[in-house]
Amino acid sequence: MFTVLNQASGKSIQSSGKESILDAALAQGLNFPYGCQNGFCGKCKAVILRGEVEYEGKVPPALTEEDLAANMALLCQCRVSSDLYISVDELDDLANIEVRSLPCRVEKINRLNHDVIQIMLKIPGAQSLQYLAGQYLDLEHSDFEPRAFSIANAPVNSNLIELHVRLVEGGQFTNFIFKTLSEKTILRIEGPKGDFFLREESDKPVILVAGGTGFGPIKAIVEHLISVNSQREVSIYWGVRAQEDIYSNLPSEWASEFDSINYIPVLSEANSDWEGEKGFVHEVVVRDFDDLSDYEVYACGPPIMVRAAAAGCLEKGLPKKSFFSDAFEYAFEEDANE
Ligand SMILES: Cc1cc2nc3c(=O)[nH]c(=O)nc-3n(C[C@H](O)[C@H](O)[C@H](O)COP(=O)(O)OP(=O)(O)OC[C@H]3O[C@@H](n4cnc5c(N)ncnc54)[C@H](O)[C@@H]3O)c2cc1C
Numbered sequence: 001m002f003t004v005l006n007q008a009s010g011k012s013i014q015s016s017g018k019e020s021i022l023d024a025a026l027a028q029g030l031n032f033p034y035g036c037q038n039g040f041c042g043k044c045k046a047v048i049l050r051g052e053v054e055y056e057g058k059v060p061p062a063l064t065e066e067d068l069a070a071n072m073a074l075l076c077q078c079r080v081s082s083d084l085y086i087s088v089d090e091l092d093d094l095a096n097i098e099v100r101s102l103p104c105r106v107e108k109i110n111r112l113n114h115d116v117i118q119i120m121l122k123i124p125g126a127q128s129l130q131y132l133a134g135q136y137l138d139l140e141h142s143d144f145e146p147r148a149f150s151i152a153n154a155p156v157n158s159n160l161i162e163l164h165v166r167l168v169e170g171g172q173f174t175n176f177i178f179k180t181l182s183e184k185t186i187l188r189i190e191g192p193k194g195d196f197f198l199r200e201e202s203d204k205p206v207i208l209v210a211g212g213t214g215f216g217p218i219k220a221i222v223e224h225l226i227s228v229n230s231q232r233e234v235s236i237y238w239g240v241r242a243q244e245d246i247y248s249n250l251p252s253e254w255a256s257e258f259d260s261i262n263y264i265p266v267l268s269e270a271n272s273d274w275e276g277e278k279g280f281v282h283e284v285v286v287r288d289f290d291d292l293s294d295y296e297v298y299a300c301g302p303p304i305m306v307r308a309a310a311a312g313c314l315e316k317g318l319p320k321k322s323f324f325s326d327a328f329e330y331a332f333e334e335d336a337n338e
């Protein structure tokens, strides 16, 4: 057994070196930040102050040459091979939330448009899933590897979970969901996961940037803000290719009902009859705000969009600690920087 001591919190864990350091930390109740858990998003980066870690196979893509030179490691991918001394900022808000594996029944399947399905999952009996608005879960079926999907409803009725699933061309699990999955099927979920959730201690205005089904967790966040009667100013930017990709009218309805909510849909491949915003969603956000130093930005969707939004917002003065994101990373992305 090795000991891993987090200098930032003074807490320590034990690891045999068989599991990732992140898995060991989460299992022992330390709320280390993480996102994709597959080596792409870089959210689990930590500084190794002393000791050795090892990776199975190649060094993962989210670690740059500079990261390696600065002795950084990806905790979701590496294992301990000696006692370790590391530095990680743990997340307080997740302290009382347990990651659970639960059975669930497919209660309802609704086709929302040509390539997005809404799935309502019911957790049987008196059980429920405690989570924060914005988090995701792993959906499990015995024939497939678990797949990550964000929870699209606010945590008010937490034995009913809503997911928005986009069909991936050639994708095994999403094709199964679209073609074969039927109501009443029993699946399993494991969650909640991730550090993409609304920071409620702040009263700063929020800019919510969604790409495609990245609207799911953004919807959960807005529903939560509405349910707690928040007075925070909310700007929702939803980027999709064409008008038929806007699969929900809810943002328009929120904007007409609440003075504090503003909604801007942005089409990257608009028809000539579209009178709204055109281009890439992050470009419109950056154009609309001169100074983001007093805002919080939450961005969710394709990795390229999330990275571009981060770069653009930081240039407009957004503090790094006020940018929160979930990138829908997947295992075989060819070039994250393309
Ligand atoms: C934290 C997180 C939250 C997510 N939340 C959602 C969500 O709420 N809704 C949602 O629709 N998706 C979401 N995703 C993405 C979702 O997990 C993938 O689309 C899904 O795993 C694809 O599974 P598959 O078996 O159909 O594809 P696979 O069989 O695993 O992949 C087939 C091929 O498609 C490519 N591919 C896989 N996924 C994508 C993708 N998303 N976009 C483009 N190409 C892809 C792969 O590289 C591969 O070449 C999320 C991902 C993460 C990491």
Ligand code: FES
Residues within 6 Å of the ligand: 034, 035, 036, 037, 038, 039, 040, 041, 042, 043, 044, 045, 062, 074, 075, 076, 077
């Ligand atoms: S790279 Fe480790 S959680 Fe994404």
